[in-house]
Amino acid sequence: MKLIFAGILAGLMATTAAKADEMVFTSWGGTTQEAQTKSWAEPFTASSGIKVLQDGPTDYGKLKAMVDAKNVTWDVVDVEMDFAIKAAKDGLLEPIDFAAVPKADLDPRFSNENAVGSFYYSFVLAWNKGSVTGEPASWADMFDTKKFPGKRTFYKWSAPGVIEIALLADGVPADKLYPLDLDRAFKKLDTIKSDIVWWGGGAESQQLIASGEAAFGQLWNGRVFALEKDGADVGVSWNQNLTAADVLVVPKGAKNKDGAMKFLAAATSPTGQAKFAEASGYAPINTKAKAEMPADVVKGLPDAHVDGQINLDMNYWAEHRDEIATRWYAWQAK
Amino acid sequence: MLLDYDRLGWLKVALLAFTALVAAFLLLPVVFIVLLSFGSSRWLAFPPPGWTLKWYQELFSDPSWIEAALTSARIATMTAILAVTIGLLASFALVRGQFRGREILRGLLLTPMVLPVVVFAIAVYAFFLRLGLGGTTVGFVIAHTVLALPFAIIPIATALEGFDKSIEDAAIVCGASPLQAKLRITLPSIRIGIFSAAIFSFLASWDEVVVAIFMASPTLQTLPVKIWGSLRSDLTPVIAAASSLLVALTLALMIVTALLRRKLQT
């Protein structure tokens, strides 16, 4: 018991001290967070004197728990955009102080009053050239098991992307995607269900394609970029590429809100965005960043493929998250 | 006859062959991971196109891996000590005590094993935030000890049930105090149970990722959390290298223990 009380005391002392010259940044771990540390946190500390502590991985449950308990230990968090919209509605986020964060050059698709873009990416069609004869050219080809036999891989979770792909493959025009016709999407997905291998994380999708375990699939463009860079024999189609984004948010009650806003300004600056994009293969959300990037990297960005590009509707997804998830997992478990 | 190794006959051959198969099954992924850690392919392709030491270089150039491993070892050791001590006391009570509701209490002590870990993780994290224990080592160890306790109680209680209490009583009759009898007679007899309990509860912490994600703070990152982040985003062979090092360390420890034991015996 003594130990417990000593612990409670020690804990109290540890958590009540929030320093103005320190803030906590949380992201998904691995190379993404490493690139964020190098491109954003380190230069930011050098120029502002505010130390950035790295925490993670991001966990939405943990975020909600700390806001509920009014004991918030994170100052800036990297989250998916549809989650950010829902979290803002649930009152979990601070509004962004656009007096401190310059807004003019931020891509309006990926920022709103409670979030600024972190990076964005496209879902593209990628394939292992050793396992596929011919060149799949559209999402419809991914549903054509006669023309293109073999396993195909899709994102496992209930998230923007797969439903839209199924509808596009079924002939729904891009501008008529929303509101999503779930019945039609699942019916289309039923036709290839036994040929689907699901990927749950970016690394898994790369492993599946690189090993030929799946002949082709829906991948994040940054992942295809990394595969190509490492010499894997992959093909890619940007036709109807679907954009989505990660955003940076400040949890409600963050201890160092001022520091957080300053950090956001640095992270979304042209230089910060250019450096991160170069290191990660994801796309910058600051429209001025491209000017600071090497030409061959710019060529690989989703911006080079706006023709036929479709923006996944994050507001629609935030609105219907629960409903779609229920249907999604019910369909998967069948 | 069935428990005499030298008198089993053909049955011994069959059982040993089966045991060897199972041993191979247990070793297969471990050997595979060690091989991958030297492979040059980033994509865990096997057989790898070439051999390299670069994943080990990457591992050693990043001190956070070693820090994480040390943090894990520290928390797991404290967890194992606490869980085995508390579990030992509880097991004696559960096996020897004569009171009503014993089975219910035993069930209660095992519930942390039943509940999906994420539910416990959220619950205990929210609770700790209010107590000010969030992100502290003490909180971390308490949460892991809760998870580890059933893994300590089950093997110890089982061993204790199989132990003939009249031997302990005989020692008392011969003049030992009840405590002496327990320490000198009973504990050595149930050592496999205690050993299993120690290993299981150490591992319940060492290999635990869900609660660890919630208990993590910038200064408190355990190895599974780091591996979890890396596997999701990179699947890098650095993880194979880290695992291989741990395997080597375990092997070294086992060999040293074996040598020491032999020395003590001669």
Added chain:
Amino acid sequence: MSVEAQQGIATPRIPAGLGGLLPALILIGLFFVVPVLALLLRSVTDPVPGLQNYAALLGDGTYARVFFNTFLVAFVVTIVTVLVAFPVAWMLAIMPPALASILFGIIILSMWTNLLTRTYAWMVLLQRTGVINRGLMAAGIIDQPLPLINNLTGVAIGMVYIMLPFMILPLVGTLRAIDPMTLRAAALCGASPLAAFRRILLPLSLPGIAAGGLMVFVMSLGYFVTPALLGGTSNMMLAEMIAQMIQSLLNWGLGSAAAFILLVVTMALYALQLRLVGSKRAPGGA
């Protein structure tokens, strides 16, 4: 014989017994029961007071399917683990110490490697283009890759692998406690090896099987990392679904309700097991 010694044998240790339980009860009570109850209460208060979360769960075929699937997987894994573990534990209990310590070493080595890493290793081993399938095809044993992953087979292989040590170690303890003389006596009296196994060895090792089996079954119920990576989506376990509800959808009410149902059903099974198997030492001999 001294008076104290006599007391040491004769007095039932009621106070001592309960005292030993105290630390465990405080730990579990304060840091498990209280926080978990506080969360589970949300299942009837979140988002509005009422039983709508339970109605939603029980009224939907998906949850029933996932529930059934969870118990099926746990059951299959437990049975296979017992069958594989028993011969190994048997050998381990009686083989020469040098050999036994090597085998112990292998078991511990297998547990020591990070769980996620091990599971990924199995993934690469079991894939259609994986090491095992390519090896078998190269050897001419099969011409089509065997479906070893994204199905129940993959889940069983991956989970049995993880659970084996949890079954073997308690079983070794029980087997070592059995007096070999009992079996020698049986042989002398003319019992065949099969009869000796069925009538003596197996019944005497039941406590170990029950302890290990309980641990494996219950652990399997709450598991999801391995099934999520090695199984197909139709092998989804309840724990994965609850994690989705809590961590991704932030629907704590629904997640808590699902966890509560799992808890109640498991506890009911535990009570049933106590009824059926009985506990020799339980007061009143249930």
